[in-house]
Amino acid sequence: MAAPDPGQLLTALTTEHFTLQTARAQTTSETSARASIYMYSVSSALVALGFVSQVDGTGEVFAVFAFTVLPTIYLLGCATYVRLVELGAEDFRYGVAINRIRGYYHELAGDRSELFLLSGRDDAASVFLNMGLTPKRSSAYAFSSAIAVVNGVVGGAIVALAIGLAGAPIWVAAAVGVLVAASSVFGWLRFAARLLDRTAAGVATS
Numbered sequence: 001m002a003a004p005d006p007g008q009l010l011t012a013l014t015t016e017h018f019t020l021q022t023a024r025a026q027t028t029s030e031t032s033a034r035a036s037i038y039m040y041s042v043s044s045a046l047v048a049l050g051f052v053s054q055v056d057g058t059g060e061v062f063a064v065f066a067f068t069v070l071p072t073i074y075l076l077g078c079a080t081y082v083r084l085v086e087l088g089a090e091d092f093r094y095g096v097a098i099n100r101i102r103g104y105y106h107e108l109a110g111d112r113s114e115l116f117l118l119s120g121r122d123d124a125a126s127v128f129l130n131m132g133l134t135p136k137r138s139s140a141y142a143f144s145s146a147i148a149v150v151n152g153v154v155g156g157a158i159v160a161l162a163i164g165l166a167g168a169p170i171w172v173a174a175a176v177g178v179l180v181a182a183s184s185v186f187g188w189l190r191f192a193a194r195l196l197d198r199t200a201a202g203v204a205t206s
Helices: 006-056 060-115 124-130 144-165 170-205
Strands: none
Touching (some): 060 144, 060 170
């Protein structure tokens, strides 16, 4: 296969660079939109529970409403979290691809490559550094983790409320709720770490 024309290659890479930047912007936009929808849903559900409790206390109407709304919110949170983690993985892949193109720009610049502020290496550490993050940054500090924590609290509240309405002491209900919330958060964070590790490994071997 003949060597590509340098001018045409540069044009193609410039177009690809622009496309990747647009795709990264879309992942950020979708992340913000999905997180906002979930948080609005949580806040609305809490306000509604407050109104119902003023009418019925913690009676049957409150229980029916709570066990209808809160599990729905928890499932919405799970779906939201999974998609946010996937968007994070997509953004990482786009970052790697952009770095590869930037590496070609560095080659063209030769001795003046120091004029480029961002790295042109396509390893994970360089992608994170270009984003202003430490290379060893844990996925627990990702934006999606806030959703995992809030959703874990919702899940724990469901269990605690069920135990409390069953007649158990409040400290028992609270303790079990905390354990459930912590287990939910830990489980989802492990899921995110595995997914991002697979993405990084896939990019490294591509």
